[in-house]
Amino acid sequence: MAELYQHRARKRFGQNFLHDAGVIDRILRAIFPREGERLLEIGPGQGALTEGLVSSGAQLDVIELDKDLIPLLKLRFGLKPNFCLHEGDALQFDFATLGVEPHSLRVVGNLPYNISTPLIFHLLGHAGLIRDMHFMLQKEVVERMSAKPGSGHWGRLSIMVQYHCRVEHLFNVGPGAFNPPPKVDSAIVRLTPHDELPHPAQDARALDRVVREAFNQRRKTLRNTLKNLMTSEDIEAVGVDPALRPEQLELADFVHLADRFAAMNTLQAES
Structure with missing residues (x-):
């Protein structure tokens, strides 16, 4: 019945839907979700990653802004006892309302390029709740996050992300893995909040x-x-x-x- 819902990617939401089965499997293996864990997927889209996340047995919350995708997600996953859909904007979402234990929430997302940086800063404000984050981002954004001092990519994003998290640039993903294909390469990054800040600031x-x-x-x-x-x-x-x-x-x-x-x-x- 999912074929009844034909959704065209929307430019205003920066949508590029992941469809390459090999890439999806590689991302899921990097995340390695397990039963009993609490996961949050931002922008599930048509559910490419959602299927594997739900099948893991983990409790999965998803946040989706595009109202046209809500019926498809409800149809595919709405009856799963470990699936909970939140309709709205992740930039405005209060992650504390999920009621998770400190350092337990695992966040996943194929983030729209046009909101990726402000969304990551929003999430860093809740770093105390988060165990790790796995994101598909524009490759250049991941290079900026993982940059070292002295490089051309070293800047505000590098410093503020590395202040809060350990950054791992896992692997790159070409445009052909998406529909429609973006004009840029993408990359998967893992962000792991520090147990103790290596350089804590007074403010x-x-x-x-x-x-x-x-x-x-x-x-x-x-x-x-x-x-x-x-x-x-x-x-x-x-x-x-x-x-x-x-x-x-x-x-x-x-x-x-x-x-x-x-x-x-x-x-x-x-x-």
Whole structure:
């Protein structure tokens, strides 16, 4: 009966439906879902991954925004006792409402390219609930997430994701695995929230502010990019050379700068 529902991928939702059985199997083996686990799939689409996730015996929640896909998903999986469908926007979803134990939720998704970065930042805000995340993303986004200092891909996304998670670029996926085929290559990434942050900041919001300012003009030196937040003397005070460009700094350097910035704001508020 699923053939009754013919759904055309929508450009406004950034939809590219996965159909390659070999790629689907490889993703499922990377996730390795098991009975008793709690999984959340974002954007199940036509259910390419959903079938394997439900069959694993894990409790599966899915979030789907496209109302035209809801009948298909209900038809295929609605009677499964371990399947729960949430209609809505994952960017607005409060993951705490799932009632999961800390560090237990496993998140999966073939994420639309147009919302992947803001959605990942939204999920990082709930990192304490999450055991791991497996995403299909634009290859360039995965390269930015897994980048190292000194590379052209090192930037705000790399730093903020690596602050919260261990990043593994698992494998690449060509356009032919999708319908319609995208114009770019894709990749599978695994994000595993740290049990303990390797470089904890006094205030994660201060870290995000410093990193955002630093990379607004990434070719300029820190003394120029951070001039609205701190002086060259403040930068030097934490052992960082203000003549460096932001892409030359390690994660720990940005945390030191953020702690300095947070401390300065605290002193100003108290004076």
